[in-house]
Amino acid sequence: SAVISQKPSRDICQRGTSLTIQCQVDSQVTMMFWYRQQPGQSLTLIATANQGSEATYESGFVIDKFPISRPNLTFSTLTVSNMSPEDSSIYLCSVEDTREAYGYTFGSGTRLTVV
Amino acid sequence: TQLLEQSPQFLSIQEGENLTVYCNSSSVFSSLQWYRQEPGEGPVLLVTVVTGGEVKKLKRLTFQFGDARKDSSLHITAAQPGDTGLYLCAGAGGSNYKLTFGKGTLLTVNP
Numbered sequence: 001s002a003v004i005s006q007k008p009s010r011d012i013c014q015r016g017t018s019l020t021i022q023c024q025v026d027s028q029v030t031m032m033f034w035y036r037q038q039p040g041q042s043l044t045l046i047a048t049a050n051q052g053s054e055a056t057y058e059s060g061f062v063i064d065k066f067p068i069s070r071p072n073l074t075f076s077t078l079t080v081s082n083m084s085p086e087d088s089s090i091y092l093c094s095v096e097d098t099r100e101a102y103g104y105t106f107g108s109g110t111r112l113t114v115v
Numbered sequence: 116t117q118l119l120e121q122s123p124q125f126l127s128i129q130e131g132e133n134l135t136v137y138c139n140s141s142s143v144f145s146s147l148q149w150y151r152q153e154p155g156e157g158p159v160l161l162v163t164v165v166t167g168g169e170v171k172k173l174k175r176l177t178f179q180f181g182d183a184r185k186d187s188s189l190h191i192t193a194a195q196p197g198d199t200g201l202y203l204c205a206g207a208g209g210s211n212y213k214l215t216f217g218k219g220t221l222l223t224v225n226p
Contacts, residue, residue: 009155042119042216043158043203092157102146102165102207104214106157 001097002027006107013083013114020079021110023093028073030096034066037090037109046091049076083114117142119206121217129225131193136220138204139186145207147180147187148214152201161189194224 003026013019023032034046047055047068055068069077080087091110097103120139128134138147146165150158162171164180164187171178175198177190187204201221205214 004157006157040218042218043205043214044216045213048213094157097160102163103148103160105160106150108155109157111155 002029002095002105004093004095004105004107006093006110008110009108010111011113013112015084015114017083018079018081019083019112020077021091021093022077023075023107025074025095027098030073032070032076033094033104034068034076034078035092035094035106037092039089043092046078080112083112085114088112088114117144117206117208117215119204119215119217121204121220123220124218125221127223127225128194130195132224134191134194134222136189136202136204136222137186138188138206138217140206140215141185142206142208143184144215145184147184148205148207149178149187149189150203150205152203152219158201158203191222194222196224196226198222199224 005024007022032049035043036046037043045058046061046066047057049055049068049070051070051073065081067079093107094104097105122137146163148163149161151161152158162178167182167184169180175192179188201219203219204217207214
């Protein structure tokens with residue numbers, strides 16, 4: 001299955017600033033997914049990123065707050081903009097798992113704390 | 116909106132005991148997946164079930180998909196401390212890439 005390198009693994013940021021999270025995949029993939037995992041909550045899909053087109057955002061998430069880049073088939077970034085303490089969460093990227101139909105591989109996550 | 120109710124939310128057992136985690140919904144899913152997540156790591160896929168009534172075994176883990184494809188269970192036999200982690204179920208709807216996750220079951224197996 002694909003191997004995903006996600007960074008940073010954690011960060012503490014001041015409110016009002018922005019953080020860009022990177023995901024590098026060791027193989028070419030069509031779609032990359034960005035999730036948020038809040039404490040005590042399930043994973044929530046933020047957006048789906050296809051190479052060469054704008055990301056598709058889920059209800060409750062907007063491009064101005066979470067801009068995404070997908071410059072090629074192995075790389076994507078998610079920026080958390082104008083952060084507030086409510087943005088403190090774990091952010092995960094994901095791609096389809098080639099071993100098994102319908103399964104997905106996840107990065108190790110970015111634990112973000114906004115102070 | 117599809118929802119997955121996962122229970123129990125927390126489970127603490129002794130090594131050697133058996134346990135079952137449940138994942139229930141009022142919605143039909145085209146497939147249902149189980150993941151295990153350890154602290155500081157992303158979820159790792161354990162299994163995908165696709166057919167109603169399907170049963171899959173992975174060593175001491177048994178996964179079952181309900182006949183109506185609305186619910187699933189994970190049964191662990193003779194739990195070991197290495198089984199400790201957050202177990203997540205996730206369902207795929209009409210657009211298979213869009214997953215709905217349960218809130219997870221935090222399992223602790225004490226030696």
